[in-house]
């Protein structure tokens with residue numbers, strides 16, 4: 001047996017001991033303690049509302065088209081009677097597939113979707129609870145606004161839209 005074979009594990013244990021005794025500790029006692037996340041952290045999504053409570057999303061499906069994981073489902077609809085020409089009747093994100101790349105946010109022409117710092121709610125016991133619907137994503141927005149005190153008001157980036165191009169979650 002070579003000397004290197006004996007010294008290798010001893011060196012490895014030394015690294016473990018140094019890490020155990022190092023300050024500050026790397027681990028936090030979640031959920032009592034929370035990491036101070038960067039402002040650009042990409043956690044779970046939010047679907048935004050205007051100040052009057054109406055939905056910003058126009059159901060154009062550009063986010064679904066841009067998603068490399070094919071995990072967004074949008075069913076667009078038109079409802080002129082309600083004062084909105086176009087909206088998302090259904091909007092779902094399958095978090096069992098999402099890779100949190102943020103492409104959907106970049107693709108949205110009206111800033112209707114964003115990413116929050118929330119991740120802990122993503123724990124699940126079966127894959128069906130991984131699919132978050134429109135109401136749950138709007139709740140994410142309301143909670144973030146309540147916590148950060150940000151004005152729920154967004155300026156449209158452009159008026160461009162495309163025909164619905166829905167993708168399934170299966």
Ligand code: SF4
Pocket residue numbers: 066067068069070071072093097098099100101102103104105
């Ligand atoms: S963050 Fe990326 S993978 Fe997740 S829904 Fe958006 S585009 Fe798809």
Ligand code: SF4
Pocket residue numbers: 056057058059060061062063064074088107108109110111112113
């Ligand atoms: S791209 Fe924006 S407006 Fe279009 S469906 Fe997605 S979230 Fe809604």
